Amino acid sequence: MNAPSHTVAHSCTDCPIRHRAVCANCDAAELAELEEIKYYRSFEAGQTIIWSGDKMGFVGSVVAGIATLTQTMEDGRTQMVGLLLPSDFVGRPGRDGAAYDVIATTDIVMCCFRKKPFEDLMARTPHIAHRLLQMTLDELDAAREWMLVLGRKTAREKIASLLSIIARRDASLKPSGNSATMVFDLPLTREAMADYLGLTLETVSRQISALKRDGVIQLQGKRHVTIPDMGRLMEEAGDDSDGGFLV
Amino acid sequence: MNAPSHTVAHSCTDCPIRHRAVCANCDAAELAELEEIKYYRSFEAGQTIIWSGDKMGFVGSVVAGIATLTQTMEDGRTQMVGLLLPSDFVGRPGRDGAAYDVIATTDIVMCCFRKKPFEDLMARTPHIAHRLLQMTLDELDAAREWMLVLGRKTAREKIASLLSIIARRDASLKPSGNSATMVFDLPLTREAMADYLGLTLETVSRQISALKRDGVIQLQGKRHVTIPDMGRLMEEAGDDSDGGFLV
DNA sequence: CGAGCACTTGATCGCTTTCAATAGCTGTGG
DNA sequence: CCACAGCTATTGAAAGCGATCAAGTGCTCG
Numbered sequence: 001m002n003a004p005s006h007t008v009a010h011s012c013t014d015c016p017i018r019h020r021a022v023c024a025n026c027d028a029a030e031l032a033e034l035e036e037i038k039y040y041r042s043f044e045a046g047q048t049i050i051w052s053g054d055k056m057g058f059v060g061s062v063v064a065g066i067a068t069l070t071q072t073m074e075d076g077r078t079q080m081v082g083l084l085l086p087s088d089f090v091g092r093p094g095r096d097g098a099a100y101d102v103i104a105t106t107d108i109v110m111c112c113f114r115k116k117p118f119e120d121l122m123a124r125t126p127h128i129a130h131r132l133l134q135m136t137l138d139e140l141d142a143a144r145e146w147m148l149v150l151g152r153k154t155a156r157e158k159i160a161s162l163l164s165i166i167a168r169r170d171a172s173l174k175p176s177g178n179s180a181t182m183v184f185d186l187p188l189t190r191e192a193m194a195d196y197l198g199l200t201l202e203t204v205s206r207q208i209s210a211l212k213r214d215g216v217i218q219l220q221g222k223r224h225v226t227i228p229d230m231g232r233l234m235e236e237a238g239d240d241s242d243g244g245f246l247v
Numbered sequence: 248m249n250a251p252s253h254t255v256a257h258s259c260t261d262c263p264i265r266h267r268a269v270c271a272n273c274d275a276a277e278l279a280e281l282e283e284i285k286y287y288r289s290f291e292a293g294q295t296i297i298w299s300g301d302k303m304g305f306v307g308s309v310v311a312g313i314a315t316l317t318q319t320m321e322d323g324r325t326q327m328v329g330l331l332l333p334s335d336f337v338g339r340p341g342r343d344g345a346a347y348d349v350i351a352t353t354d355i356v357m358c359c360f361r362k363k364p365f366e367d368l369m370a371r372t373p374h375i376a377h378r379l380l381q382m383t384l385d386e387l388d389a390a391r392e393w394m395l396v397l398g399r400k401t402a403r404e405k406i407a408s409l410l411s412i413i414a415r416r417d418a419s420l421k422p423s424g425n426s427a428t429m430v431f432d433l434p435l436t437r438e439a440m441a442d443y444l445g446l447t448l449e450t451v452s453r454q455i456s457a458l459k460r461d462g463v464i465q466l467q468g469k470r471h472v473t474i475p476d477m478g479r480l481m482e483e484a485g486d487d488s489d490g491g492f493l494v
Numbered sequence: 495c496g497a498g499c500a501c502t503t504g505a506t507c508g509c510t511t512t513c514a515a516t517a518g519c520t521g522t523g524g
Numbered sequence: 525c526c527a528c529a530g531c532t533a534t535t536g537a538a539a540g541c542g543a544t545c546a547a548g549t550g551c552t553c554g
Contacts, residue, residue: 143390144328150397151445198398
């Protein structure tokens with residue numbers, strides 16, 4: 001384990017997250033500058049990418065794979081505070097220490113920039129600063145949505161909320177006709193879901209079984225999920241029926 | 248009730264939040280531009296400043312007083328997702344609709360800018376955009392800290408966490424010697440505290456009584472709080488003892 | 495085949511919620 | 525001046541939901 005991270009070369013123009021990441025607004029010249037200071041790193045599933053409190057020498061984007069941001073209390077209680085998907089940004093310009101653990105949930109590829117050069121570039125490139133502001137505001141909204149889930153929803157509603165979020169995100173990546181039925185693989189273990197939802201893994205397991213028993217979801221194996229009726233799932237999540245995701 | 252909001256004129260140079268708000272980094276020329284498009288509005292305690300879903304014609308800063316950001320589910324469950332203190336920014340450049348209710352908890356004064364002129368100004372004023380990014384990143388960190396509180400802390404720890412946050416913020420405003428003892432007034436009702444913490448108001452009341460009984464806090468009346476030993480309160484909150492706020 | 499891991503399911507416990515009654519305070523009007 | 529309404533807060537008793545403790549299943553990999 002903890003295999004050395006692996007470096008691959010790619011051109012920004014071919015990049016799968018080119019139009020969604022922090023570089024989305026950049027023109028050709030700006031992209032060329034980024035290209036000069038960027039490098040790729042890979043991490044294996046389970047590896048800790050950054051330890052909370054460590055000095056962070058780089059910032060970057062998730063290119064492929066999934067990572068999580070988590071906080072841990074002294075007695076071991078842990079809470080996931082962010083789910084990092086392809087195109088999401090990691091690190092905070094202007095701060096040295098990491099505030100959270102960043103852990104690779106799947107094998108992952110990151111496009112990294114050493115912090116100082118990136119900060120310099122950002123200072124003279126409004127396109128980057130503006131895009132980063134947009135992305136940060138979106139993350140803040142997501143965090144606030146999640147506060148409602150953590151503070152006020154029941155275990156069943158929490159599970160339904162998580163499933164509907166994963167389903168919607170998956171749908172946005174592969175727009176394969178917009179039927180009410182959705183199919184996807186859970187990218188998280190029961191324990192990771194519990195850490196996200198503020199539950200125990202046993203409760204997660206029980207509520208998934210209950211949703212399956214009630215026909216809200218279908219399971220093939222432990223991870224492959226079919227949602228026969230998205231509207232129904234949204235109701236179970238306590239969200240205003242079918243609103244929201246059509247907007 | 249719902250008295251018309253009241254307009255007062257102030258110069259930016261005298262502004263109490265001049266060095267902490269979104270305009271903190273502005274030079275004299277930039278400040279003059281802001282001065283031209285700004286206007287003040289006052290709201291009474293209890294008034295809703297913005298309704299979730301409404302079109303927002305303005306953005307702005309809290310100058311004095313306290314407001315909250317809250318989300319409400321159809322069945323009435325509510326979760327506070329932000330506490331707006333003097334210098335905090337309200338509204339999101341680049342989006343029309345408000346995502347949350349903004350409610351004045353105390354009488355409040357805001358420094359407002361019509362959204363369009365502010366967006367135009369921000370587009371050509373990196374100082375503003377950069378400061379807004381900083382502030383948004385800070386809010387994101389605060390939201391993530393709060394996710395740990397909501398997801399993993401006990402009722403007692405939640406109350407202690409809220410008290411320590413209010414105490415620390417108060418201390419940062421009036422740096423009156425840094426003894427371990429702290430004194431302040433709660434700016435929130437028991438119900439508002441419950442909405443912040445994901446609890447019921449009865450549980451809030453019970454836990455405050457318990458902390459008082461155990462000597463962690465002292466109460467004069469319902470709202471005036473004395474913390475004899477800040478370290479003790481931090482332990483009760485489940486945070487690493489006295490660390491954190493000395494940094 | 496056995497070890498290890500992710501997951502499921504059952505039984506019980508306990509914390510927080512729910513329901514309910516009461517206290518204290520403020521402002522209003524007879 | 526006191527009675528009363530309305531609000532915030534406290535406290536008690538009972539119920540319920542999720543946590544905890546504990547087996548047990550199924551899968552993968554060596």
